[in-house]
Amino acid sequence: MLGWRYRVMWRWVCALVVVAGCWSDDPLVDGELTAAQLAHFREQFHHTAFDPCALPPGVDCNKAAQLGQELFFDVRLSDSGTGSGSDYRPSAGTGKTSCATCHDPNGYFIDTRMPNSVSQGQTKWTRRNAMTLLDLQLKASLTNRFTWDGSYHTAGDVLTLAITKAMSAKTANVAYYLQHEPQYATLFWDAFGMADPYEGAKLAFDAYLYRLAGESPFDAYVDGDDTALSADAKRGFGVFVGRGTCVECHSGPALGDFVPRNTGVAQAGSASDAGAGSADGDPADLGAFVTPSLRNIAMTGPYMHAGQLASLSAVIDFYRRGGDATSFPGTKDPRMVALELTDDDARDLEAFLVSLTDAPVDASLRQKLCPAGSGSQCP
Amino acid sequence: MSVKLVIACLLVARLALADDGSAAGSDAGSDVGSATGSAAVEPPPSPAEMAERIDDQEQRVRTLESKARVTESFNEDVGKLRWLPRFLTVFVDVGGFAVAGDGSGIRSDLGHVYYPKYAGRIAGQWVFMGDPLSTAINSLGEPADASDSRELRADTIHSKGRPSLIVNTVGLSIGKYLGHDISVSALAEVLPRPGDTLLDVPLAHIDWRPLSTVDLVISAGKVDSVLGVEYRSQDAPRRLGVTPSLICRYTCGRPLGAEARLVEGRLSLSGGMFASDQFDQRFEPKLELHASNLPTVAGHVQWMLPVGQGLEVGVSGAAGPQDNQPSASIAQWHVGLDAQLRDLHGWDAVAEYVQGLQQGETMSVPCDLAPCLTYKGAYVLVDRRVNDHFTPYVRVDWRSAVHQHGTDFVYESHVARATIGAHFEMTNTILAKIEYTFNHELDGIPQFADDILTTSLVVATE
Numbered sequence: 001m002l003g004w005r006y007r008v009m010w011r012w013v014c015a016l017v018v019v020a021g022c023w024s025d026d027p028l029v030d031g032e033l034t035a036a037q038l039a040h041f042r043e044q045f046h047h048t049a050f051d052p053c054a055l056p057p058g059v060d061c062n063k064a065a066q067l068g069q070e071l072f073f074d075v076r077l078s079d080s081g082t083g084s085g086s087d088y089r090p091s092a093g094t095g096k097t098s099c100a101t102c103h104d105p106n107g108y109f110i111d112t113r114m115p116n117s118v119s120q121g122q123t124k125w126t127r128r129n130a131m132t133l134l135d136l137q138l139k140a141s142l143t144n145r146f147t148w149d150g151s152y153h154t155a156g157d158v159l160t161l162a163i164t165k166a167m168s169a170k171t172a173n174v175a176y177y178l179q180h181e182p183q184y185a186t187l188f189w190d191a192f193g194m195a196d197p198y199e200g201a202k203l204a205f206d207a208y209l210y211r212l213a214g215e216s217p218f219d220a221y222v223d224g225d226d227t228a229l230s231a232d233a234k235r236g237f238g239v240f241v242g243r244g245t246c247v248e249c250h251s252g253p254a255l256g257d258f259v260p261r262n263t264g265v266a267q268a269g270s271a272s273d274a275g276a277g278s279a280d281g282d283p284a285d286l287g288a289f290v291t292p293s294l295r296n297i298a299m300t301g302p303y304m305h306a307g308q309l310a311s312l313s314a315v316i317d318f319y320r321r322g323g324d325a326t327s328f329p330g331t332k333d334p335r336m337v338a339l340e341l342t343d344d345d346a347r348d349l350e351a352f353l354v355s356l357t358d359a360p361v362d363a364s365l366r367q368k369l370c371p372a373g374s375g376s377q378c379p
Numbered sequence: 380m381s382v383k384l385v386i387a388c389l390l391v392a393r394l395a396l397a398d399d400g401s402a403a404g405s406d407a408g409s410d411v412g413s414a415t416g417s418a419a420v421e422p423p424p425s426p427a428e429m430a431e432r433i434d435d436q437e438q439r440v441r442t443l444e445s446k447a448r449v450t451e452s453f454n455e456d457v458g459k460l461r462w463l464p465r466f467l468t469v470f471v472d473v474g475g476f477a478v479a480g481d482g483s484g485i486r487s488d489l490g491h492v493y494y495p496k497y498a499g500r501i502a503g504q505w506v507f508m509g510d511p512l513s514t515a516i517n518s519l520g521e522p523a524d525a526s527d528s529r530e531l532r533a534d535t536i537h538s539k540g541r542p543s544l545i546v547n548t549v550g551l552s553i554g555k556y557l558g559h560d561i562s563v564s565a566l567a568e569v570l571p572r573p574g575d576t577l578l579d580v581p582l583a584h585i586d587w588r589p590l591s592t593v594d595l596v597i598s599a600g601k602v603d604s605v606l607g608v609e610y611r612s613q614d615a616p617r618r619l620g621v622t623p624s625l626i627c628r629y630t631c632g633r634p635l636g637a638e639a640r641l642v643e644g645r646l647s648l649s650g651g652m653f654a655s656d657q658f659d660q661r662f663e664p665k666l667e668l669h670a671s672n673l674p675t676v677a678g679h680v681q682w683m684l685p686v687g688q689g690l691e692v693g694v695s696g697a698a699g700p701q702d703n704q705p706s707a708s709i710a711q712w713h714v715g716l717d718a719q720l721r722d723l724h725g726w727d728a729v730a731e732y733v734q735g736l737q738q739g740e741t742m743s744v745p746c747d748l749a750p751c752l753t754y755k756g757a758y759v760l761v762d763r764r765v766n767d768h769f770t771p772y773v774r775v776d777w778r779s780a781v782h783q784h785g786t787d788f789v790y791e792s793h794v795a796r797a798t799i800g801a802h803f804e805m806t807n808t809i810l811a812k813i814e815y816t817f818n819h820e821l822d823g824i825p826q827f828a829d830d831i832l833t834t835s836l837v838v839a840t841e
Contacts, residue, residue, distance in 0.1 A: 028827070041490055248502045
């Protein structure tokens with residue numbers, strides 16, 4: 001028999017339980033994030049609508065994009081030549097390389113020739129890994145750091161690097177063909193009117209490159225479609241923003257904030273590339289490279305500024321061990337520490353990275369345009 | 380623990396004393412009784428007989444007097460021994476627990492949603508919200524799961540949120556009086572854990588009682604803390620509930636050092652010099668000896684007020700260089716208030732408040748050279764001894780602390796808890812306890828599932 005004292009006590013117990021009931025728990029979404037955290041990431045990774053005409057006013061962006069696309073496939077831009085200024089004359093038929101050589105439109109705009117360092121072997125211009133040209137409009141809306149060391153400020157600016165180094169040609173080549181190839185001259189006039197040919201060419205490349213964009217399953221997930229990602233990829237997203245700490249640097253709608261950082265990737269071979277440190281002269285940036293976007297990452301290997309890592313799983317292993325221990329200039333970012341990731345985490349993370357792959361851009365943007373009268377350049 | 384030992388020894392010694400005393404007393408009594416009894420029935424004696432009897436009686440008195448002297452000196456010896464004869468106690472603490480969520484008391488501030496001030500400095504994953512020890516399931520304070528905690532390296536239980544049975548502790552406490560008012564005692568614990576079986580020697584000290592008239596003990600070795608009162612009943616056989624309060628980690632440590640404890644009437648004083656703070660070392664990342672250049676000094680003053688069987692109120696404090704730091708100029712301090720009420724109409728209560736700081740040191744990122752810690756915390760524990768076997772209790776505790784270390788981690792711990800439990804004393808050697816703890820996150824931290832139901836069955840040899 002319970003005495004009155006017990007009954008009094010139970011009243012307290014009940015009161016406590018009721019109070020405790022008010023302390024309700026905030027359930028986790030997919031076992032990883034609170035609702036507030038998921039909402040935060042959905043906002044962070046959401047990208048603004050794509051604008052097919054992101055050019056200065058007064059420019060006919062369709063004509064400019066068409067011109068850009070034609071130039072992109074034109075190996076004549078790598079012709080060698082003689083003379084300078086308005087006396088410049090290219091030697092016809094010497095050019096072998098176009099932008100498409102190293103930015104293969106059917107290979108997510110990277111250098112698909114294996115190994116990737118072929119671009120170095122054939123052209124002797126850089127020790128660096130060719131970057132994808134997808135989602136450059138998004139990149140341009142977020143940063144002015146182009147190339148691995150961030151020393152070029154627009155996609156079009158890279159034209160100088162491409163022509164003079166990648167293609168071992170002279171920038172005067174571009175102006176020459178814009179003026180002497182009738183089809184280019186017409187397009188140029190329609191797009192820009194009276195303008196400096198080389199500046200116009202930069203804008204033409206921008207106009208074309210900015211159209212190379214797509215949507216990935218991850219974008220659908222970010223926009224609220226919970227079924228767009230597999231369970232593995234969702235868990236991998238949890239790892240990406242959680243235990244993997246990837247989001248500390250690969251943040252924002254591009255999954256990369258384009259800030260130069262030193263992750264401690266061992267240099268390839270005997271090369272020594274100081275990265276942003278040699279570009280901006282800031283010793284703090286020694287060995288730092290621009291944190292790249294991870295959009296389309298599964299399609300754009302090998303990885304890192306010199307293609308040091310062949311596969312995504314090699315990249316994940318690299319981060320699991322906290323980067324390489326030696327053979328890189330400068331000091332590693334303090335956040336590059338060994339991670340406590342399980343093999344399952346690593347697999348899930350890879351599944352997530354795969355979900356960042358855009359549907360291929362429209363075929364009409366991936367091919368050489370052959371309008372009537374384009375002559376020898378079109379088979 | 381040493382208090383427990385001393386009390387246990389006192390009891391044993393007192394019993395022994397009582398046995399000896401009553402035996403001696405009844406011996407003497409029966410002797411006297413038989414003498415008077417025979418006198419009553421016999422016829423009046425002759426003078427010669429009288430003289431003989433008087434001689435006889437005198438002889439007896441002498442014998443008794445010498446016996447009494449022997450007893451007295453024996454009692455004196457026992458009195459000296461009383462505080463520590465030889466002893467050996469073994470206890471086993473087994474338990475079962477269930478914890479909500481993943482078993483841990485922390486979550487990461489992914490995306491820097493709740494503490495944006497750490498964005499760009501400490502990875503969101505390593506901005507921990509909640510208290511890593513708030514899901515403690517046993518008297519050692521081990522959490523059901525340490526999750527991704529970076530400070531708490533040993534995830535000893537690692538339940539991942541699954542309910543489980545566990546052998547919490549197999550404890551062996553030993554002590555021996557060595558003569559010359561010196562004794563030694565130690566506590567060794569075997570902790571069978573899923574990964575590894577751990578062996579711990581939380582206590583090992585030499586005690587010296589220099590004065591027979593004053594209750595003063597001087598101890599050296601791995602000794603008990605002097606801060607607050609919870610340390611006195613932290614081991615499973617002595618603890619009323621199953622789990623420690625949220626502040627036990629600051630006051631229940633057993634540092635290396637030398638200390639003195641004095642009880643004089645209503646006043647209790649204790650103090651000492653230690654090689655470290657009085658934090659529970661079980662939860663410190665490095666378990667090696669941490670010698671600082673300067674010792675930490677700590678002390679406690681308590682005064683007993685005549686309420687119930689005694690209301691003790693106390694103040695304690697500690698100050699010294701921060702542990703594990705190269706420079707003694709990196710300071711730490713701790714202050715605490717405590718009150719302990721015994722048996723006011725069957726009610727007992729304990730309340731403590733603590734506050735402290737470990738200064739840390741910064742080179743480029745805050746607290747990168749030495750971790751910084753600020754903490755405040757308190758608890759109130761009330762129990763009611765319903766009968767000899769059943770004691771229900773309620774505890775409310777709270778802790779608010781920030782602990783950060785460069786880019787490695789920061790813990791934003793702001794937690795309040797409420798615990799209800801029952802303590803069953805089945806026999807003097809078997810205890811059973813069950814308790815439920817509601818965890819409530821404060822300071823805008825989201826509420827996550829981390830309530831705990833835990834039990835403990837403690838069996839000890841006498």
